[in-house]
Amino acid sequence: MQQSLFLFHSSKIVKTASRSLAFPPRPPFFFFHSSSSPASPSKPQQQQQPPCTSTSPIGSPTRVQKFISAQSDPLLAKEIFDFASNQPGFRHSYSSFLVLILKLGRSKHFSLVDDLLIRLKSERYQVTPNLFSYLIKIYAEANLPEKALKTFYKMLEFSIKPLPRHLNRILELLVSHRNFLMPAFDLFKNAHKYGVFPNTKSYNILMGAFCLNGDLSIAYKLFNKMFERDLEPDVESYRVLMQGLCRKSQVNKAVDLLEDMLNKGFVPDSLSYTTLLNSLCRKKKLREAYKLLCRMKVKGCNPDIVHYNTVILGFCREGRAMDAIKVLEDMPSNGCSPNLVSYRTLVGGLCDQGMFDEARKYMEEMLLKGFSPHFSVSHALVKGYCNAGKIEEATAVLGEMLKYGEVPHTDTWLTIIPVICEDYETERMGKILEEVIKVEIKGDTRIVEAGVVLEDYLIKKIRSRSKRP
Numbered sequence: 001m002q003q004s005l006f007l008f009h010s011s012k013i014v015k016t017a018s019r020s021l022a023f024p025p026r027p028p029f030f031f032f033h034s035s036s037s038p039a040s041p042s043k044p045q046q047q048q049q050p051p052c053t054s055t056s057p058i059g060s061p062t063r064v065q066k067f068i069s070a071q072s073d074p075l076l077a078k079e080i081f082d083f084a085s086n087q088p089g090f091r092h093s094y095s096s097f098l099v100l101i102l103k104l105g106r107s108k109h110f111s112l113v114d115d116l117l118i119r120l121k122s123e124r125y126q127v128t129p130n131l132f133s134y135l136i137k138i139y140a141e142a143n144l145p146e147k148a149l150k151t152f153y154k155m156l157e158f159s160i161k162p163l164p165r166h167l168n169r170i171l172e173l174l175v176s177h178r179n180f181l182m183p184a185f186d187l188f189k190n191a192h193k194y195g196v197f198p199n200t201k202s203y204n205i206l207m208g209a210f211c212l213n214g215d216l217s218i219a220y221k222l223f224n225k226m227f228e229r230d231l232e233p234d235v236e237s238y239r240v241l242m243q244g245l246c247r248k249s250q251v252n253k254a255v256d257l258l259e260d261m262l263n264k265g266f267v268p269d270s271l272s273y274t275t276l277l278n279s280l281c282r283k284k285k286l287r288e289a290y291k292l293l294c295r296m297k298v299k300g301c302n303p304d305i306v307h308y309n310t311v312i313l314g315f316c317r318e319g320r321a322m323d324a325i326k327v328l329e330d331m332p333s334n335g336c337s338p339n340l341v342s343y344r345t346l347v348g349g350l351c352d353q354g355m356f357d358e359a360r361k362y363m364e365e366m367l368l369k370g371f372s373p374h375f376s377v378s379h380a381l382v383k384g385y386c387n388a389g390k391i392e393e394a395t396a397v398l399g400e401m402l403k404y405g406e407v408p409h410t411d412t413w414l415t416i417i418p419v420i421c422e423d424y425e426t427e428r429m430g431k432i433l434e435e436v437i438k439v440e441i442k443g444d445t446r447i448v449e450a451g452v453v454l455e456d457y458l459i460k461k462i463r464s465r466s467k468r469p
Helices: 011-015 061-069 074-085 094-106 110-122 129-141 145-157 164-175 178-194 200-212 216-228 235-247 251-263 270-282 286-298 305-317 321-330 340-352 356-368 375-387 391-403 410-423 426-438 447-466
Strands: none
Touching: 061 074, 061 094, 074 094, 094 110, 094 129, 110 145, 129 145, 129 164, 145 164, 145 178, 164 178, 164 200, 178 200, 200 216, 200 235, 216 235, 235 251, 235 270, 251 270, 270 286, 270 305, 286 305, 286 321, 305 321, 305 340, 321 340, 321 356, 340 356, 340 375, 356 375, 356 391, 375 391, 375 410, 391 410
């Protein structure tokens, strides 16, 4: 007797089945015994279905949905879905559609997703907004702005009003592609026709996109439009405009916008200050940058290491290393400690100005704190001392680095060794070389090469002396 109960022996059997598995048109000879009642070989059993489904010989939609969920292969899950669909009296649950759509979408079988959406609509399923939230996310991850845009209108076809979060997620994806900026703007302008009203975040997304595109006038119009729509700009709204102004080198207007922001009771965030400080330093408005740095704490935003390093770099670039020292010395009193970048920038700036003693002081301080100077910094200091004829100071810097396990770069060795050889006796130089070879040889330091150069130099020097009368 033909069995009428639906059973797949185990997920393991199905997973190993061929992808081209063809199911027979009549009920298959697979058995799945109900956990609630034993199967009878002489009388077919029927399971109770939810009210929304017809009586089916293959089991409940819930069982089928669980089996579809268990499949790691989305195409095999689709075959199971299609097989169940062809059984008399069977109607899938909405959960089965949702699970399968997500599986197919994440594996980029988008044409199959479209087919399932058409079927959901034609069979009058009650669809939830979450389905479209998932789809928008999937299209965003797949970098498909056009499909995300169509999803907005697909929601309307299902009589689901998109929410502002749906609109914003679509706008974010669209504006990330320059050729979709105007379609994004059109969607933004027309959304209210469908009962979707852009919020502050919607405006910020469009303002940021137009600022990046160099269309500051449109960004400003959107900013002012927010007030007409009784929307309150937030910190991000102001920051987006500041960044746009700074990109156009209109830093004075950006500072005015900051003042307007403060007057209206907003507390600028860290990134807003970073944008302004960087722009002021690049425009060589160092006095204004330093004043802004000092005002930050008073205005409710504690300066962090990025803010301090930005100003230190600005001063050093303009040959004002002593002012940079003042900024660095102010840091601890404001609860911020200098980091590797702070010291490297300052030591480099001091070397550039020929202030080698000050540079040496801060290099020793950074070594004491466990920071490793970049080879260009230590090399500049050693080279500066050598050029000034201060061999003792140059070797002291070298010794300090070796003391802390910092191996000088090859260029540094090649700079100092000839100078030392001219100034010291051969015996003393041999002792220095002994200290050098005690240091661990690393792949990037190539101390051996420096040693070879030193050996050649000493041989030539000895030979030249022996030839003298």
